[in-house]
Amino acid sequence: MTQAKERISRRAVDKFAQRREQLAESALQALAELGYARTSLREIAQKSDFSHGVLHYYFADKVELLTYAVRKFEEVCVTRYDDVVAAAGSAEELKHGFGAAMAATLRTDAAMHRLWYDLRNQSLFEESFRGDVLDIDEQRQDMVWRVVRRYAEFTERPAQVSPEVAYAAFDGLFQRALLQQLAGQDEAADRLEADVAALLTHFV
């Protein structure tokens, strides 16, 4: 077996955990590039500095690796707009900052976003991810809601929709823009920015 399951020095445990992180990172890279349907363990290993056999040294099987990777992915995924909320000093600023931030991450991180949608969709067929996916989805909803709530505070009007509706709507817009952008429609991000800002005013 391995050190990690025994009572061993801190260093050893950390190193084991660190390798798992490292391999999970490679897994995310492969998933973002190839999509779930075509991501194999050998592809993942090739993105790392190791051979394919090592994956079963740090993970019991493919499902455990991917599940771990999804959980890791979560961290990057659910605080994206908090800076915008913190920085905005007025309703107008928040509205435009939110739209601009969504457009920016659409342009910059398209591969990562399609990975998220791919995983979320995969959970419609595979039970193994479903729990984590639902959890991340909830946190994303909270993240969006923090924006809407703050906007409502600024305008001193109550929000007109539930957190669920707000999240679904913004997420739907983003997903559509992602598809268009990957299809080569360069104006997709601009449209998204405008649509997001407009939608926000309808929700409070």
Added chain:
Amino acid sequence: MTQAKERISRRAVDKFAQRREQLAESALQALAELGYARTSLREIAQKSDFSHGVLHYYFADKVELLTYAVRKFEEVCVTRYDDVVAAAGSAEELKHGFGAAMAATLRTDAAMHRLWYDLRNQSLFEESFRGDVLDIDEQRQDMVWRVVRRYAEFTERPAQVSPEVAYAAFDGLFQRALLQQLAGQDEAADRLEADVAALLTHFV
């Protein structure tokens, strides 16, 4: 080669086309059940009455079969709420009819819907479907817009959002409800019905 490419009797051509329909139907069945990532030609053949070899008699390769299946899928997909629009005699009727219809198809056709989202997502990675997916998405947008426009007519107020925003929002709601429903949350359909009706009033 085959009859279909020569000048042959009408009957023969029809039969060839008919087999293609039949096999595409089996492909959709397999896709809905297993998801794109796990649908193999042998699985598809098993859903039909034929052996796996026959698929390459009617289709050049897997991509052509799946593309054909996606196009076939389109037909069922883009007229779902037209009956509701036609039947409704008032704004209230339309609002509740729309919500009820969405909730109903969520309950009844969950497998088919997750197939659609799976294919749409796959087109983020594979170029081959992208054109058809974008086309279907557009038609779905039109379908939703016919509901919103009719609602605006009934209430004699102008719609407050663009077709893009309306579609993205309703689609986002539906997608989220689908995930929850497949995760065993039985109240997802009821929530969807209420959210859809509420959202409609915010859009006009």
Added chain:
DNA sequence: GCTAATTTTGGACAGTCGTCAAGATTTTCT
């Protein structure tokens, strides 16, 4: 009813997949 064309079968192929384990390598501890 016989021949020819069409349709279908089922096996073979070259790859790829997840998984595993034996052995080589590196690190850790005394």
Added chain:
DNA sequence: AGAAAATCTTGACGACTGTCCAAAATTAGC
């Protein structure tokens, strides 16, 4: 330094994939 433990590589396995093809079964034309 040497022994022990941890880490990594490599090759193999059985199963599965898309594709192709020769032969069997079916149908159509005369």
